Amino acid sequence: MSRFRARVRVMPRPSILDPAGRAVSHALGELGFAGVADVRLGRAVELVLDAASADAARDGALRMCERLLANPVTEDFVLETVEPTA
Amino acid sequence: MKIAVVRFPGSNCDADAFAAAEAAGAEASYVWHRSTDLGGADVVVLPGGFCYGDYLRPGAIARFSPVMRAVAAHAAAGRPVLGICNGFQVLCEAQLLPGALARNGGLSFVCRTVTLRVESDATPFTARYRVGQELRMPVAHGDGRYVADEPTLDRLEREDRVVVRYVNGNPNGAMRDIAGITNEGRNVVGLMPHPERAAESLLGSSDGAAMFALAAVAAGV
Numbered sequence: 001m002s003r004f005r006a007r008v009r010v011m012p013r014p015s016i017l018d019p020a021g022r023a024v025s026h027a028l029g030e031l032g033f034a035g036v037a038d039v040r041l042g043r044a045v046e047l048v049l050d051a052a053s054a055d056a057a058r059d060g061a062l063r064m065c066e067r068l069l070a071n072p073v074t075e076d077f078v079l080e081t082v083e084p085t086a
Numbered sequence: 087m088k089i090a091v092v093r094f095p096g097s098n099c100d101a102d103a104f105a106a107a108e109a110a111g112a113e114a115s116y117v118w119h120r121s122t123d124l125g126g127a128d129v130v131v132l133p134g135g136f137c138y139g140d141y142l143r144p145g146a147i148a149r150f151s152p153v154m155r156a157v158a159a160h161a162a163a164g165r166p167v168l169g170i171c172n173g174f175q176v177l178c179e180a181q182l183l184p185g186a187l188a189r190n191g192g193l194s195f196v197c198r199t200v201t202l203r204v205e206s207d208a209t210p211f212t213a214r215y216r217v218g219q220e221l222r223m224p225v226a227h228g229d230g231r232y233v234a235d236e237p238t239l240d241r242l243e244r245e246d247r248v249v250v251r252y253v254n255g256n257p258n259g260a261m262r263d264i265a266g267i268t269n270e271g272r273n274v275v276g277l278m279p280h281p282e283r284a285a286e287s288l289l290g291s292s293d294g295a296a297m298f299a300l301a302a303v304a305a306g307v
Contacts, residue, residue, distance in 0.1 A: 012188075015235075016188060016233060017188075017191060017231075017259065018189075019189055019190065019191055019192065019193045019259075020189060020193065022193075023193050068142070068146060068147075068150075069142070071143055071146070071179070071186050073178075073185055073186035073233065073234065073235075074186045074188050074233060
């Protein structure tokens, strides 16, 4: 068994209105930041996993995304990295 | 008739649902979320609240509670299940109802009385209403915007599965003004507004009381 750190990014689907992102976009405009065309607000999940291999850790993380971490109706997920912990 | 009200950690409308069930003449009981037994209930109510603090997404963690296996079996047997507000979110997360409840379009928590139109009386919970009837009930939610893909929405409309719709203003940006829906079997109903908070005139409206008076169910409908 080795220990891995997996990073998952969960984002609202493009077709779903993201009012939180819009509020942040508006606030950035109020602060004087020009050129903010869009803001989408999602969620980052960091998992520390004990697994036999990086592939096994990746498989486990993907199943966790499908089962719990993202709602397939409203969100997309990306498994960004799976790396051995130091 | 026995109505079981499920209690999750963070449920906060359980006592109101219990009182509404009793007022409707039912024998009400509470079922703790760790239980795998509904105590022989005819009807299950998943009440409003913020179960598990709404962590991750409202209902996302509650759907894996032990009691949800019993609720799924109850639903699969064609027996009535009502999810109110947070209970509706749990039913969607559990895939006992299609779609999802997203953050309110206007971002703010909405707590006020809304007007609903009954779109279908062909569920155990709306059998005592008539189609087109307008009901006054409070909403109180931050994540009540019903969303689903277009084919799902079209199918809900085609199969007469939109149960209640917001009229005179949509409080959360719900697609097609949907406030409540039912499943294919028409025995599982979820809605964002709170019928249990509109169950006697002292509360400002008694329009929700009939939702707990499921006379037909006892006869095996």
